[in-house]
Amino acid sequence: MNQDRVESLAQFHPFTRLNKLLEGIQPGGGNTPLLLSLGEPQFQPPAFALEAIANAKELWSKYPPTLGTMEFRTAAKAWLMRRYGVESAFIDADRMIAPVSGTREALFHIALSAVALGAPKGKGKVLMANPFYHTYAGAAVVAGGEPAFLPAGPETAFLPDPDAVPPALLREAAMVYLCSPANPQGSVASADFWQRWLALARQHDFLIAADECYAEIYTDLPPPGAIAAAQASGSSDNLLVFHSLSKRSSAPGMRSGFVAGDARYISRQAQLINYGGVAVPLPVLAASTLLWSDEAHVEENRARYQASFDLAQRALGPIFGNVKPGGGFFLWLDVGDGEQAAVELWRQAAIKVLPGGYMARVDADGRNPGAPYIRVALVYEPTQLAGALERMAAVLGSVMDSGDRMRISGRGR
Ligand SMILES: Cc1ncc(COP(=O)(O)O)c(C=O)c1O
Numbered sequence: 193m194n195q196d197r198v199e200s201l202a203q204f205h206p207f208t209r210l211n212k213l214l215e216g217i218q219p220g221g222g223n224t225p226l227l228l229s230l231g232e233p234q235f236q237p238p239a240f241a242l243e244a245i246a247n248a249k250e251l252w253s254k255y256p257p258t259l260g261t262m263e264f265r266t267a268a269k270a271w272l273m274r275r276y277g278v279e280s281a282f283i284d285a286d287r288m289i290a291p292v293s294g295t296r297e298a299l300f301h302i303a304l305s306a307v308a309l310g311a312p313k314g315k316g317k318v319l320m321a322n323p324f325y326h327t328y329a330g331a332a333v334v335a336g337g338e339p340a341f342l343p344a345g346p347e348t349a350f351l352p353d354p355d356a357v358p359p360a361l362l363r364e365a366a367m368v369y370l371c372s373p374a375n376p377q378g379s380v381a382s383a384d385f386w387q388r389w390l391a392l393a394r395q396h397d398f399l400i401a402a403d404e405c406y407a408e409i410y411t412d413l414p415p416p417g418a419i420a421a422a423q424a425s426g427s428s429d430n431l432l433v434f435h436s437l438s439k440r441s442s443a444p445g446m447r448s449g450f451v452a453g454d455a456r457y458i459s460r461q462a463q464l465i466n467y468g469g470v471a472v473p474l475p476v477l478a479a480s481t482l483l484w485s486d487e488a489h490v491e492e493n494r495a496r497y498q499a500s501f502d503l504a505q506r507a508l509g510p511i512f513g514n515v516k517p518g519g520g521f522f523l524w525l526d527v528g529d530g531e532q533a534a535v536e537l538w539r540q541a542a543i544k545v546l547p548g549g550y551m552a553r554v555d556a557d558g559r560n561p562g563a564p565y566i567r568v569a570l571v572y573e574p575t576q577l578a579g580a581l582e583r584m585a586a587v588l589g590s591v592m593d594s595g596d597r598m599r600i601s602g603r604g605r
Contacts, residue, residue, distance in 0.1 A: 206550035219542035237443035244479040251474035260291035267484040276417040287455040293470040294447040295434040303331035305460040310366030319368035323552035323562040328369040350379035354388040365398040373406040376567040378517020386421030393430040405436035406520035500570040507581035523568040541583040
């Protein structure tokens with residue numbers, strides 16, 4: 193990796209930039225600091241999962257198999273069938289599902305295989321929305337590929353429009369990362385969106401990495417899945433879907449998820465794990481098997497996020513209009529100047545949020561499409577959030593009134 197690439201990794205990491213922005217500023221207002229910058233659920237995973245890990249203690253002495261256990265793959269398959277209406281015959285659990293030690297890690301690894309396959313054929317580009325989850329760009333760079341950013345602002349309903357991608361870019365693509373519900377915007381892809389991207393991926397021979405780690409947290413209807421679109425097309429070719437227990441089961445510390453889809457890529461992913469990845473430990477797989485088989489704790493979790501979004505709507509609706517996302521647990525608020533708002537929220541109210549510009553790159557027009565926004569992770573108990581959201585409204589109201597511009601429309605969604 194050349195020096196520029198190493199520096200771009202350090203320079204663009206959103207939390208490195210946030211720490212620098214807030215360096216030396218005291219959290220104010222006499223409030224206990226509340227970190228709404230990081231998407232880390234602050235709830236406990238269900239007790240039965242922790243018991244399952246404890247009960248499987250004799251398995252810590254064993255190396256875990258790369259593809260996990262049959263019980264795990266069967267539970268993951270059954271969940272895909274329940275959640276997305278996928279038929280049993282469509283998924284061969286032994287060839288099309290692999291447990292992963294966190295989807296972040298798996299999303300990173302997949303670029304290593306996709307770029308290694310694509311680059312010798314002149315297909316070294318890694319496509320992603322702008323703004324985007326930072327791992328995608330980091331993975332593209334480390335894999336020796338070239339990130340290519342697709343507009344995903346209000347003009348494209350906060351998702352990358354497949355019809356707007358220049359054909360030359362599609363021909364050079366090794367892969368595309370697509371996230372639904374999207375981090376940070378909370379936008380939800382339709383079945384048609386997935387169908388159109390799948391058609392392009394097959395026409396131009398690139399891989400879709402469908403990051404659906406927020407699939408279980410939504411406002412009204414369950415977000416359509418890429419795997420269901422693949423089934424409707426009759427094939428899982430060129431598609432991998434990534435699912436996680438971090439958000440679904442509030443268990444980010446377990447580092448447990450799975451990847452499913454095109455068997456050719458699953459076997460490449462397994463090879464990477466064999467050489468230098470982390471296979472999911474057997475006690476964690478035992479707990480994960482139970483978690484993918486249970487819906488009650490997920491419904492409870494979803495209800496908690498709903499309560500938080502209701503509070504956010506009440507506090508921030510008068511300023512922003514609709515703030516509730518279609519899915520995921522982030523508010524994505526157009527505050528005019530995301531960095532200024534982040535500084536003032538920290539200085540005046542001890543609330544840490546992420547400036548949206550830190551999740552985006554400057555586009556061809558010289559504009560950072562995330563810069564007007566802040567991302568707010570509603571990952572605490574609603575009771576902990578209620579006062580904070582009121583304080584946030586007071587600070588944002590005054591920051592925006594005193595700002596050099598006040599936009600009347602298009603602030604929220
Ligand atoms: C869009 C997106 N994808 C993937 C991940 C990674 O989740 P995990 O590695 O915990 O499964 C996150 C975590 O914040 C995320 O926001």
